[in-house]
Amino acid sequence: MRVLVLGGVRSGKSEHAEQLLAAHQTVRYLATGPTLSTDAEWSARVAGHRERRSDRYETVETVDVAAALRARPDVPVLVDDLGNWVAAQVDWDSDSDSAAQAVRLAGPLAELCASIGEHRADVVVVSPEVGLSLVPETPSGRLFQDLMGRTNQAVAAAVDDTVLLVAGRVVALGSAAPTPTRTRPAPAPVVAAAASTTGRPDAVSPADPTDAEVFEPIIPPDAQAAAAATARHGVLTKPPGSLGRLEALGTWVAACQGTCPPTPITAPTVVVFAGDHGVAAPDADGGSVSAFPQAVTAQMVANFVAGGAAVNVLARRLGATVRVEDIAVAADTDPTVSRYKVCRGSNDLRVTDAITLAQARQAVAAGRAIADELVDAGVDLLIAGDMGIGNTTPAAALVGVLAHEEPVLVVGRGTGIDDAGWIRKTAAIRDGMWRGRRVADDPLSLLAAIGGADLAAIAGFLAQAALRRTPVILDGMVVTAAALVADDLAPGAVEWWQAGHVSAEPAHALALHRLGLTPLLDLDMRLGEASGALVALPLVIAATDVLATMATFDEAGVSDA
Numbered sequence: 259m260r261v262l263v264l265g266g267v268r269s270g271k272s273e274h275a276e277q278l279l280a281a282h283q284t285v286r287y288l289a290t291g292p293t294l295s296t297d298a299e300w301s302a303r304v305a306g307h308r309e310r311r312s313d314r315y316e317t318v319e320t321v322d323v324a325a326a327l328r329a330r331p332d333v334p335v336l337v338d339d340l341g342n343w344v345a346a347q348v349d350w351d352s353d354s355d356s357a358a359q360a361v362r363l364a365g366p367l368a369e370l371c372a373s374i375g376e377h378r379a380d381v382v383v384v385s386p387e388v389g390l391s392l393v394p395e396t397p398s399g400r401l402f403q404d405l406m407g408r409t410n411q412a413v414a415a416a417v418d419d420t421v422l423l424v425a426g427r428v429v430a431l432g433s434a435a436p437t438p439t440r441t442r443p444a445p446a447p448v449v450a451a452a453a454s455t456t457g458r459p460d461a462v463s464p465a466d467p468t469d470a471e472v473f474e475p476i477i478p479p480d481a482q483a484a485a486a487a488t489a490r491h492g493v494l495t496k497p498p499g500s501l502g503r504l505e506a507l508g509t510w511v512a513a514c515q516g517t518c519p520p521t522p523i524t525a526p527t528v529v530v531f532a533g534d535h536g537v538a539a540p541d542a543d544g545g546s547v548s549a550f551p552q553a554v555t556a557q558m559v560a561n562f563v564a565g566g567a568a569v570n571v572l573a574r575r576l577g578a579t580v581r582v583e584d585i586a587v588a589a590d591t592d593p594t595v596s597r598y599k600v601c602r603g604s605n606d607l608r609v610t611d612a613i614t615l616a617q618a619r620q621a622v623a624a625g626r627a628i629a630d631e632l633v634d635a636g637v638d639l640l641i642a643g644d645m646g647i648g649n650t651t652p653a654a655a656l657v658g659v660l661a662h663e664e665p666v667l668v669v670g671r672g673t674g675i676d677d678a679g680w681i682r683k684t685a686a687i688r689d690g691m692w693r694g695r696r697v698a699d700d701p702l703s704l705l706a707a708i709g710g711a712d713l714a715a716i717a718g719f720l721a722q723a724a725l726r727r728t729p730v731i732l733d734g735m736v737v738t739a740a741a742l743v744a745d746d747l748a749p750g751a752v753e754w755w756q757a758g759h760v761s762a763e764p765a766h767a768l769a770l771h772r773l774g775l776t777p778l779l780d781l782d783m784r785l786g787e788a789s790g791a792l793v794a795l796p797l798v799i800a801a802t803d804v805l806a807t808m809a810t811f812d813e814a815g816v817s818d819a
């Protein structure tokens with residue numbers, strides 16, 4: 259959370275800023291004003307502010323706000339206020355004009371904004387709104403008003419949200435660049451017009467990541483092909499319905515391909531999205547929300563590249579190709595897998611947004627571009643997998659928010675945490691959900707607040723696969739959590755997905771129920787990295803082959819019932 263709180267004198271802005279940070283155990287208070295003063299009235303005012311703040315606050319008196327922010331990027335902070343900061347930047351003795359003083363301010367202001375953007379924990383900045391009254395009579399008054407206006411504009415552009423306090427009431431001013439959500443009108447469908455060599459619609463990913471979260475309407479799988487498939491199942495050499503769910507599965511493939519009989523699946527491809535999460539960092543006692551250290555993520559990425567992981571073994575046996583994408587690993591990885599890297603680890607969702615909105619857009623755009631590349635290359639079925647120490651915590655928090663479940667119901671043992679880890683993880687999910695609920699209706703903001711870059715990329719990938727009319731097998735809880743968001747980004751995308759399995763993570767069954775998907779397998783697996791989806795792949799291949807190549811009663815000369 260990065261918020262600018264504007265207001266006039268005695269508007270209630272400082273109280274409101276303190277309330278925004280009320281949930282934090284520790285807050286750094288960057289006091290920019292003169293704290294020692296011969297002015298009795300000013301001293302009383304400062305004392306009043308101090309009294310109101312509890313001992314949760316650690317006060318730092320400074321006008322070098324950028325340096326103070328950068329010194330402790332992981333601690334929630336309240337900056338109060340920018341009026342004093344501006345006053346300290348100006349050379350009041352000089353007779354240079356307002357424009358020249360603005361040039362002097364530009365460097366420190368850019369530094370200030372950059373340090374706010376870099377801050378990993380919540381940051382609330384209080385600033386006076388001095389532009390609503392008469393033009394001041396004195397040159398220094400006019401200069402101050404001018405520079406305050408410029409400063410507030412620049413800082414408003416660096417934060418996620420700005421509010422104005424008037425008479426103790428909060429007026430929401432929103433973000434500098436409003437976040438487009440799905441209420442934004444969608445462009446007309448281009449799907450029918452643009453058939454590529456794959457027989458599926460051409461790439462429709464936005465070239466510009468500023469539009470990454472805007473999806474064209476999703477066209478459902480073809481109902482006519484589905485009807486033809488159901489009819490064909492009735493004339494194949496078997497008692498009607500005797501292949502149970504395999505029949506529905508084959509029908510789904512035919513509908514996705516828009517043709518019956520369907521074409522056998524020959525080019526299934528797995529993408530494993532890798533990323534680290536700040537929430538997995540060990541606490542002061544060395545405890546974590548995961549049973550494994552963060553370094554394992556990068557080590558497993560190297561294992562995927564070398565072909566030694568479970569996903570590689572299963573894919574080799576089942577004729578699938580594996581592609582690995584480092585979206586947010588907290589280490590350098592092979593350049594062949596880091597083309598779409600967004601960041602080195604997402605931030606700790608307990609205390610701050612996992613990533614910025616800009617990074618969330620970049621990650622969604624990356625997922626979409628990866629899906630486009632594969633569909634354009636002729637892939638006929640996609641599988642999404644994940645790898646990331648700690649990623650079951652953000653994933654469970656997403657499921658908690660979107661399926662309206664409690665933290666204790668979505669928390670699971672992940673890689674095998676003990677009871678102390680379970681308690682830590684439940685608390686982390688609770689904190690993440692508390693932050694995520696506020697943006698539950700805005701999928702991009704939700705991904706930024708608690709999902710992180712890798713889950714955002716998976717969401718973009720799944721939604722784009724649906725837009726490109728390509729069937730997908732979902733893997734475990736982490737992928738399915740991203741799928742919940744993807745179906746909010748691109749409503750109806752779920753029609754293009756099958757649930758490969760249900761994992762041992764309790765949130766997985768809840769997420770699948772929410773999506774209306776019934777898993778193909780329940781093998782008590784909890785590995786991730788697409789393993790569950792791959793084990794289900796032969797079912798999808800077999801179901802397609804049955805519908806495509808079995809003889810009919812007529813062809814085989816077998817008597818129909």
Ligand SMILES: O=C(O)c1ccc[n+]([C@@H]2O[C@H](COP(=O)([O-])O)[C@@H](O)[C@H]2O)c1
Nearest residue numbers: 548646648650672673734735736761786
């Ligand atoms: O997808 C699942 O259902 C699943 C269940 C348990 C664990 N995982 C994998 O385990 C890792 C995350 O576990 P953890 O305990 O570090 O949060 C990550 O690499 C996931 O792919 C995945």
Ligand SMILES: Cc1cc2nc[nH]c2cc1C
Nearest residue numbers: 550554645673785786787
């Ligand atoms: C070794 C290991 C492999 C994994 N694959 C997916 N998640 C994983 C987590 C660990 C710890």
